[in-house]
Amino acid sequence: MSETIGESKSTVRDDTLIEVSGLRKHYGGDGIFAGPPVKAVDGVDFTIERGETLGLVGESGCGKSTLGRTLLRLETPTEGSILFDGTDITTLSGSDLKEWRRNAQMVFQDPESSLNDRMTVGEIIREPLDAHDWKGKQDRRERVLDLLDAVGLSDEHYFRYPHQFSGGQRQRVGIARALALEPEFLVLDEPVSALDVSVQAKIISLLEDLQEEFDLTYLFIAHDLSVVRHICDRVAVMYLGKIMELGETEDLFQNPSNPYTKSLISAIPRPDPTDATRRITLPGTPPSPRDAPAGCPFATRCPAKIRPESHTDLDEDVWDRIEQFREIIRERSRMDLSTADIAKRGLGRFSRFDDINETASDLFGDIDVPADIAEHIDVAVEYVEDGYPSKAREYLYEEFSSVCDREKPENHVVSESDRYSYCHRHTNEYEDVDTVLSRRTSDE
Numbered sequence: 244m245s246e247t248i249g250e251s252k253s254t255v256r257d258d259t260l261i262e263v264s265g266l267r268k269h270y271g272g273d274g275i276f277a278g279p280p281v282k283a284v285d286g287v288d289f290t291i292e293r294g295e296t297l298g299l300v301g302e303s304g305c306g307k308s309t310l311g312r313t314l315l316r317l318e319t320p321t322e323g324s325i326l327f328d329g330t331d332i333t334t335l336s337g338s339d340l341k342e343w344r345r346n347a348q349m350v351f352q353d354p355e356s357s358l359n360d361r362m363t364v365g366e367i368i369r370e371p372l373d374a375h376d377w378k379g380k381q382d383r384r385e386r387v388l389d390l391l392d393a394v395g396l397s398d399e400h401y402f403r404y405p406h407q408f409s410g411g412q413r414q415r416v417g418i419a420r421a422l423a424l425e426p427e428f429l430v431l432d433e434p435v436s437a438l439d440v441s442v443q444a445k446i447i448s449l450l451e452d453l454q455e456e457f458d459l460t461y462l463f464i465a466h467d468l469s470v471v472r473h474i475c476d477r478v479a480v481m482y483l484g485k486i487m488e489l490g491e492t493e494d495l496f497q498n499p500s501n502p503y504t505k506s507l508i509s510a511i512p513r514p515d516p517t518d519a520t521r522r523i524t525l526p527g528t529p530p531s532p533r534d535a536p537a538g539c540p541f542a543t544r545c546p547a548k549i550r551p552e553s554h555t556d557l558d559e560d561v562w563d564r565i566e567q568f569r570e571i572i573r574e575r576s577r578m579d580l581s582t583a584d585i586a587k588r589g590l591g592r593f594s595r596f597d598d599i600n601e602t603a604s605d606l607f608g609d610i611d612v613p614a615d616i617a618e619h620i621d622v623a624v625e626y627v628e629d630g631y632p633s634k635a636r637e638y639l640y641e642e643f644s645s646v647c648d649r650e651k652p653e654n655h656v657v658s659e660s661d662r663y664s665y666c667h668r669h670t671n672e673y674e675d676v677d678t679v680l681s682r683r684t685s686d687e
C-alpha cells in the first residue's frame with residue numbers, strides 16, 4: 244500500500260484543458276408520477292490535460308457515453324461544473340455555446356449509422372464549416388480536401404457516398420468531419436469497436452498521428468482494455484455513474500487498487516499460463532442506475548466489501564450467500580405489483596412470491612447457517628411471501644449493511660503518480676484490499 248493513501252486528491256495538474264467537478268447527469272425523475280431518476284453520471288471529478296489521451300472504460304450502461312456527451316454539452320448537466328480552458332461551459336448558451344462547440348467534437352462508434360447516406364463525403368465533412376459560416380466557399384472546399392488528405396483519403400473520394408466506403412474509410416470520414424473546425428478536444432466514443440481488428444490498428448495509428456499533428460486532446464471511450472492500454476496516457480474506470488479509479492495507464496494496469504479495477508483487469512486473458520494473477524469473478528449484475536446503492540456503487544458485487552462489525556466472524560461462504568440473497572430480494576423489490584396483487588396482499592392472500600422459501604433453501608440449504616442468521620433470513624422470507632419485498636429489503640439492510648452500503652467513499656491517492664481510487668478500504672480503519680482479496684482467493 245502506498246504511503247500516500249488516505250490523502251485527499253488534488254484534481255488540478257500541470258496543464259489542464261478540462262476540469263470537471265461534481266458533475267451529474269440524471270435523466271427523468273421530475274414530475275409527481277415520475278419514478279426515480281436514472282443517475283447515468285453521478286458526481287465525477289477529474290481533469291484532462293492538454294495533449295493527453297484519457298481513456299474511459301467500464302461495463303455497458305455505466306455512463307461512459309453520457310459523460311462524453313455531457314462534456315461536449317450535447318447533454319445539459321444536472322449539476323456540477325466543466326471548466327474548459329478556465330471557462331465554465333455548463334453556463335454557456337446561444338451564440339457563446341455555438342462558438343465554443345467549434346472547440347470540442349465527437350467521433351462516434353458506428354460509422355455505418357453516424358454518416359448521412361444521402362450526402363456525399365465532401366458535403367458531410369463540409370457541413371460543420373457551413374453551419375459555422377466558416378470563411379468562403381472556395382476555402383471550405385480546400386479545407387475539405389486537406390482534411391481528406393489528413394485522414395488518409397484522397398480528392399477522388401469527395402464526390403462519393405458513404406455506402407461506397409468500407410467501415411474503416413467511413414470512420415476516417417467521421418474523423419475528418421470532427422476535425423473540420425480545428426477543435427482542441429475530441430470525444431472518441433468507441434471509435435474502433437465496430438471495425439475489424441486489422442482496420443482498428445490503422446485507425447488507432449491515424450488518431451495518434453492526428454493528435455500529434457494538430458495538438459489534440461482526447462477522451463477515448465472504450466470497453467476493449469488492450470486498445471486503451473495501447474493508446475491512453477491515463478485511464479478512468481467507471482462503474483454505475485462514478486469514477487472508481489483514475490491514473491496513469493501502466494501504473495493502473497500493473498497495480499490496480501480499486502476492487503472493481505482489479506476485477507476488470509483480472510478478466511483480461513493472459514498468454515502466460517504460469518501467471519499467478521487470479522481471475523476475480525463478480526457475482527450478479529450491476530444494479531439499475533435508478534436504484535444505485537446509497538454508499539459505494541460497487542457495494543452489491545464487491546469481493547472486498549467491508550462487513551458490518553456485528554458479522555465479522557461469519558464464515559465467508561455464509562456471508563457471500565447473504566449478499567446473494569440480498570440481491571435477489573433487491574431485484575424483487577424493484578418489480579411493480581399489479582393492482583390485483585396489491586388487492587390480494589390486502590386480503591392476506593398474496594401468492595406471487597411464495598417460491599422465495601424454496602429459493603432461500605436452495606441458497607442456504609447445503610451450508611451451516613448460525614441460528615441468528617437463519618432467523619433473519621426467515622423474517623425476510625416472510626415479508627416477501629406476504630407481498631412486501633421492499634420491507635424484506637429494508638430489514639436485511641438494517642441487519643447486514645456496512646459502511647460500503649451506507650456511506651459514499653472518498654477518492655484516495657494510491658500511488659506516487661497521483662492515481663486515485665474510490666474505496667473505503669483505502670483508509671487505515673480497514674484491512675486493505677489486497678489482504679482481503681488474497682485471503683479470499685486462497686480460500687477458493
Ligand SMILES: Nc1ncnc2c1ncn2[C@@H]1O[C@H](COP(=O)(O)OP(=O)(O)OP(=O)(O)O)[C@@H](O)[C@H]1O
Binds near residue numbers: 281532
Ligand atoms: N436519454 C436517456 N434517457 C434516459 N436514460 C438514458 C438516456 N441515455 C442514457 N440513459 C441511461 O443512462 C445509463 C448510462 O448510459 P450510457 O449510454 O451513458 O452508458 P455506456 O457506459 O456508454 O454504455 P454502452 O457502453 O453500452 O454505450 C444507462 O442506464 C442508459 O440506459
